[in-house]
Amino acid sequence: MLVPVDAAGLGSSAARSRLMRVTVASGWHQLKPWLLPLAVLVIWEISARLGWLPRRILPAPSHVLSVGWELTVSGELPKHLWVSFRRAAYAMAIGSVLGIGLGLATGLFRLAEQLLDSSIQMLRTVPSLALIPLAILWFGIGEECKLFLMVVGAFFPLYITTYLGIRSIDPRLIEVAQIFGLTRGELIRHVLLPAALPSVLVGVRMAFGLMWMNLIVVETIATDKGIGYLINNAREFMQTDIIVLGILLYALLGKAADSTVRLFERRFVTWKSQFAGV
Amino acid sequence: MATNRVLCRGVSKQYGQSIVLDGIDLALAPGEAVAIVGRSGCGKSTLLRLIAGLDRPSAGSIDIDGKPLTGLNPHARVMFQDAALLPWKRVIDNVALGLLHAPAAQRQAEAAHALSAVGLGPRAADWPSVLSGGQRQRVSLARALACRPELLLLDEPLGALDALTRLDMQVLIESLWQSLGSALVLVTHDVDEAVTLANRILVMDRGRWTASFSVDLPRPRDRTAPEFTLLRNRVLDAVCHDPHRLAM
Numbered sequence: 001m002l003v004p005v006d007a008a009g010l011g012s013s014a015a016r017s018r019l020m021r022v023t024v025a026s027g028w029h030q031l032k033p034w035l036l037p038l039a040v041l042v043i044w045e046i047s048a049r050l051g052w053l054p055r056r057i058l059p060a061p062s063h064v065l066s067v068g069w070e071l072t073v074s075g076e077l078p079k080h081l082w083v084s085f086r087r088a089a090y091a092m093a094i095g096s097v098l099g100i101g102l103g104l105a106t107g108l109f110r111l112a113e114q115l116l117d118s119s120i121q122m123l124r125t126v127p128s129l130a131l132i133p134l135a136i137l138w139f140g141i142g143e144e145c146k147l148f149l150m151v152v153g154a155f156f157p158l159y160i161t162t163y164l165g166i167r168s169i170d171p172r173l174i175e176v177a178q179i180f181g182l183t184r185g186e187l188i189r190h191v192l193l194p195a196a197l198p199s200v201l202v203g204v205r206m207a208f209g210l211m212w213m214n215l216i217v218v219e220t221i222a223t224d225k226g227i228g229y230l231i232n233n234a235r236e237f238m239q240t241d242i243i244v245l246g247i248l249l250y251a252l253l254g255k256a257a258d259s260t261v262r263l264f265e266r267r268f269v270t271w272k273s274q275f276a277g278v
Numbered sequence: 279m280a281t282n283r284v285l286c287r288g289v290s291k292q293y294g295q296s297i298v299l300d301g302i303d304l305a306l307a308p309g310e311a312v313a314i315v316g317r318s319g320c321g322k323s324t325l326l327r328l329i330a331g332l333d334r335p336s337a338g339s340i341d342i343d344g345k346p347l348t349g350l351n352p353h354a355r356v357m358f359q360d361a362a363l364l365p366w367k368r369v370i371d372n373v374a375l376g377l378l379h380a381p382a383a384q385r386q387a388e389a390a391h392a393l394s395a396v397g398l399g400p401r402a403a404d405w406p407s408v409l410s411g412g413q414r415q416r417v418s419l420a421r422a423l424a425c426r427p428e429l430l431l432l433d434e435p436l437g438a439l440d441a442l443t444r445l446d447m448q449v450l451i452e453s454l455w456q457s458l459g460s461a462l463v464l465v466t467h468d469v470d471e472a473v474t475l476a477n478r479i480l481v482m483d484r485g486r487w488t489a490s491f492s493v494d495l496p497r498p499r500d501r502t503a504p505e506f507t508l509l510r511n512r513v514l515d516a517v518c519h520d521p522h523r524l525a526m
Binding site: 175190272 | 350365366376425
């Protein structure tokens with residue numbers, strides 16, 4: 001609610017304590033999602049310190065953190081992190097262009113749908129990791145092979161959600177656009193694309209998930225850079241702390257990607273009133 | 279003699295085996311307000327869709343301003359029972375939808391004008407999802423009026439509204455129609471609404487006209503006047519009278 005400042009009487013102590021309550025309440029609200037991970041960390045730390053968890057099985061979070069710090073200072077960690085990040089960014093970019101592009105084509109044009117959709121749906125059912133041997137034969141064991149498998153992971157969710165987003169639009173709205181004299185291009189721009197956007201963004205989040213999974217797998221095959229390599233290498237030397245560090249980094253990067261998409265959602269899908277849970 | 283804004287001759291529409299419209303004739307003069315009443319499923323909305331150019335007749339012809347209608351009717355604007363606003367456009371941009379081809383300044387001015395004509399000027403920047411049903415219908419009306427159409431087609435525009443909002447909307451529609459001077463076709467099952475708004479009432483049953491009434495009451499119409507009640511009862515009789523249906 002918007003209230004003029006003087007009318008709200010911020011000088012009065014009642015108003016101040018109200019403001020305080022609001023601040024505390026919103027702070028509590030933002031804290032809630034972090035409670036579970038924090039609790040796990042605390043319990044984990046205590047168990048490790050008390051010796052219930054052998055270091056070889058699961059080192060304490062503080063130890064993992066200090067290992068992470070050492071690797072950062074030595075420049076080792078930033079190097080691998082950057083390589084993984086770059087792979088992810090390329091794969092997402094290529095996957096988005098292909099997935100959203102083809103989804104738009106089959107969603108908008110019946111001819112494209114008839115030509116492409118059933119073939120794409122057929123390929124979709126093939127688990128992308130089953131393509132690893134083929135990808136190695138085609139591209140060798142270099143970057144192209146990794147990129148290919150990650151793009152495949154990102155492609156299908158983007159394709160399906162874009163196509164469905166366009167196809168599930170209320171036909172009445174298309175009639176309205178026709179009655180009000182919108183051209184074909186205007187219909188696409190003002191009606192079909194905005195209608196598909198929420199669905200596409202769900203696809204982006206799912207694509208991140210699958211692409212990430214494939215990244216982790218491809219970074220364990222024949223590579224000397226990336227977080228996956230770091231983890232795999234650490235396994236050879238039984239460095240549990242580095243393995244745990246790598247896993248935590250994957251979790252953080254995944255969360256960061258997801259948060260970015262949600263930020264995007266809040267910015268561009270403000271019109272949609274959503275069920276917020278009870 | 280001025281040409282008819284709409285002239286339907288022997289218009290029929292058939293979906294598969296079922297005949298929805300069966301040889302309909304209709305002449306609509308510029309500035310005239312015609313109400314089409316009938317039970318649900320009698321074909322009245324189908325006729326409206328044909329006049330809008332959203333569907334093609336199976337037989338017969340429709341002329342708009344003396345020219346046969348092919349494709350969409352560029353002079354017509356339709357208002358549906360559900361407001362059918364674009365949820366991702368703010369209220370003002372929804373109103374401006376029919377003005378996309380106008381220069382930006384003119385588009386803004388005309389949309390703002392239409393929106394304030396329906397009394398929703400202050401809601402210009404809101405999303406449709408936060409409006410009430412009646413407000414959405416008013417936005418829908420503003421959208422239809424913003425391009426000053428020569429023909430306004432209302433397909434049960436107030437069917438989903440509560441009784442009080444409906445009365446307000448009828449007053450609003452009447453005053454806007456009068457100031458605009460466009461021809462109006464109102465499809466409704468509410469006989470009171472038809473008597474309140476129309477110059478002429480046509481009753482449809484199973485795709486044919488079964489009765490026609492001209493309404494010569496002074497505007498704005500007084501619902502409590504004996505003439506109003508008398509005419510309403512006659513129209514109601516015509517709508518309910520059906521020799522084929524079992525007595526209830």
